[in-house]
Amino acid sequence: MIEYKGYIGVVEFDPEIDLFHGTVINTNDVITFYGSSVVELREEMRKSVEDYLEFCREQGREPEKPFSGKLSIQTSPELHRRVALEAAHRHVNINAYIQEVLEKSMMAG
Numbered sequence: 001m002i003e004y005k006g007y008i009g010v011v012e013f014d015p016e017i018d019l020f021h022g023t024v025i026n027t028n029d030v031i032t033f034y035g036s037s038v039v040e041l042r043e044e045m046r047k048s049v050e051d052y053l054e055f056c057r058e059q060g061r062e063p064e065k066p067f068s069g070k071l072s073i074q075t076s077p078e079l080h081r082r083v084a085l086e087a088a089h090r091h092v093n094i095n096a097y098i099q100e101v102l103e104k105s106m107m108a109g
Helices: 038-059 077-089 094-108
Strands: 002-004 007-014 019-024 032-035
Touching: 002 038, 007 038, 019 038, 032 038, 077 094
Parallel strands: none
Antiparallel strands: 002 007, 007 019, 019 032
């Protein structure tokens, strides 16, 4: 993975063109880049992100942020019920409880 200004790119080799192809994964907008070395990939990703940001400025729109802080999940009704009950038991809302659980999990991992 390569990171630039919070945007994260993943890279895979494309044997048809004999280059590495990168894609920014943490935005719904399409940002891609190519390179033959790590140095070139980093530079091309930087250029692609900067081009994207400039394009957004020219269009008068806000660029999509790499991470909005909004996380949507789907779960079983039973797990949803258990989470809601545990959050109520702790006197917090479901979002606060899930954030606490995720933070603890990330620290443990």
